Amino acid sequence: MSECSKCRKYFVDALYDELTPEQKDHFNHHMETCSSCRSEFEKMKSALEIMDLREQESLPGEFWTNFQQRLELRLDREAKRKNPKVVQFFSPLKMFRTVPRWTQYLAAAILLIAIGIFIGRYFSPESYSPEPVAQINEISPSLIQQTAVDDRAYRYLERSKILLLGIVNLDPEAEEASAPDYSRERQVARSLIQETAVLKDDLTDANRRKLYQLVSDLEVILLQIANLETENDLPAVEMIRSGVDRRGILLKINLEEMDRDNRGASGLIDSKKTEKKTKI
Amino acid sequence: MTEEQQFIEQLRSGDRIAFTQMVTTHQKQIYFLARDLTGNHHDAEDLAQEVFIKAYRSIQNFRGEAKLNTWLYKIAINTFLDKRKRKSHNMLVFKEDLSKESNNPTHPGQQAQPGNPEKTAEGRLIQEHIEHALQNLSPRERAVFVMRHYHDQAIKEIARGLDIAEGTVKSLLYRAIQKLQQKLAFYRQDLGLEEEK
Numbered sequence: 001m002s003e004c005s006k007c008r009k010y011f012v013d014a015l016y017d018e019l020t021p022e023q024k025d026h027f028n029h030h031m032e033t034c035s036s037c038r039s040e041f042e043k044m045k046s047a048l049e050i051m052d053l054r055e056q057e058s059l060p061g062e063f064w065t066n067f068q069q070r071l072e073l074r075l076d077r078e079a080k081r082k083n084p085k086v087v088q089f090f091s092p093l094k095m096f097r098t099v100p101r102w103t104q105y106l107a108a109a110i111l112l113i114a115i116g117i118f119i120g121r122y123f124s125p126e127s128y129s130p131e132p133v134a135q136i137n138e139i140s141p142s143l144i145q146q147t148a149v150d151d152r153a154y155r156y157l158e159r160s161k162i163l164l165l166g167i168v169n170l171d172p173e174a175e176e177a178s179a180p181d182y183s184r185e186r187q188v189a190r191s192l193i194q195e196t197a198v199l200k201d202d203l204t205d206a207n208r209r210k211l212y213q214l215v216s217d218l219e220v221i222l223l224q225i226a227n228l229e230t231e232n233d234l235p236a237v238e239m240i241r242s243g244v245d246r247r248g249i250l251l252k253i254n255l256e257e258m259d260r261d262n263r264g265a266s267g268l269i270d271s272k273k274t275e276k277k278t279k280i
Numbered sequence: 281m282t283e284e285q286q287f288i289e290q291l292r293s294g295d296r297i298a299f300t301q302m303v304t305t306h307q308k309q310i311y312f313l314a315r316d317l318t319g320n321h322h323d324a325e326d327l328a329q330e331v332f333i334k335a336y337r338s339i340q341n342f343r344g345e346a347k348l349n350t351w352l353y354k355i356a357i358n359t360f361l362d363k364r365k366r367k368s369h370n371m372l373v374f375k376e377d378l379s380k381e382s383n384n385p386t387h388p389g390q391q392a393q394p395g396n397p398e399k400t401a402e403g404r405l406i407q408e409h410i411e412h413a414l415q416n417l418s419p420r421e422r423a424v425f426v427m428r429h430y431h432d433q434a435i436k437e438i439a440r441g442l443d444i445a446e447g448t449v450k451s452l453l454y455r456a457i458q459k460l461q462q463k464l465a466f467y468r469q470d471l472g473l474e475e476e477k
Contacts, residue, residue, distance in 0.1 A: 051429060054414075
């Protein structure tokens with residue numbers, strides 16, 4: 001085994017200061033004389049220094065309380081599963097079998113009639129529950145504001161989607177051959193980044209957390225696009241693609257859009273129902 | 281009998297209060313190990329809960345030869361590797377579970393960092409790259425790396441915990457660091473870590 005490969009075997013121990021004094025002497029001696037090993041070691045060391053920049057997520061105190069409560073619940077369920085205390089005080093089926101046959105037929109008939117009435121009353125298209133008619137004209141200002149924010153958010157998502165699709169669908173081979181120009185993408189990304197900050201301020205509602213998160217995810221991707229070299233920055237484009245893919249950004253945008261369409265459709269049904277009621 | 285031994289005896293006798301105390305003491309370590317392994321908050325919480333449930337079930341098998349946290353780490357790593365193995369067999373697993381805020385450095389309960397938005401975004405970008413590099417490692421490489429680098433477990437302890445040879449731990453670590461170095465090479469110059477020639 002060459003001196004270099006012997007020395008490289010010590011790299012991991014040396015990086016974490018786990019060499020014995022003897023190994024340390026041998027390692028240091030070789031490093032003084034071999035520039036190739038020294039450079040390799042330095043590279044690994046700096047990779048670890050970058051990894052040290054990783055920030056640890058900070059969680060609110062209540063998370064830990066909830067964590068324990070959830071764990072307690074799971075353990076209780078576990079314990080119940082292990083020792084199921086099956087105490088049958090009342091078994092309707094058993095009782096039903098003991099009564100005379102004519103009573104069974106009578107009960108079955110009554111049950112069928114009851115089911116028929118229930119279906120007729122609640123599932124017939126003509127039957128409406130006597131709900132108060134919604135007042136269409138009275139829309140609160142906060143609702144109008146919410147709708148405006150929603151519209152802005154969905155226009156933002158639509159623009160981002162078009163931008164991302166353009167980048168994701170570029171053909172890498174063609175890109176390499178043609179040295180593409182990303183200045184247009186950068187420009188769009190910058191304008192979207194400006195919009196992001198304002199939008200995030202308006203999406204602070206608890207029920208918009210998912211949308212807020214999506215906008216935050218997009219912000220990172222847009223920043224990467226805005227920082228693309230003007231021409232032929234293939235490694236960065238590859239990283240953007242992988243980020244979009246890994247975070248499922250396009251899928252999330254599509255789901256948000258579907259969600260909005262569904263809400264729109266149910267809103268339409270509601271308003272039609274209301275219209276019908278008004279006519280009646 | 282030392283205090284820890286007494287405590288372990290209480291745990292083995294099924295004392296629920298002792299168990300809760302153990303959870304309180306170790307929940308952060310185990311959650312953050314799970315976070316490092318899974319790369320996202322929801323899977324981490326799920327894994328951490330599973331670790332404590334397994335510990336509760338198998339406390340009878342804990343002989344007290346290793347430290348309690350080493351034993352919990354071992355359960356965490358094995359549960360994680362086992363889950364990954366099962367997941368890789370299931371080709372129909374939805375690649376990105378949208379109910380999770382996957383690979384998201386912030387927790388839903390957390391407020392956005394105040395201050396310069398550009399700087400915050402830049403910081404998030406670095407965190408994103410680091411997380412990406414970490415998740416690019418194989419599950420075994422990641423497990424060994426996070427145990428050594430972020431949880432300060434010595435190579436010998438990792439080897440004992442995972443029932444593998446020390447040499448295997450070292451080669452997994454070597455490969456992991458090489459991969460991280462390749463993924464993060466472009467930062468070395470930006471952060472002034474590049475050797476001046």
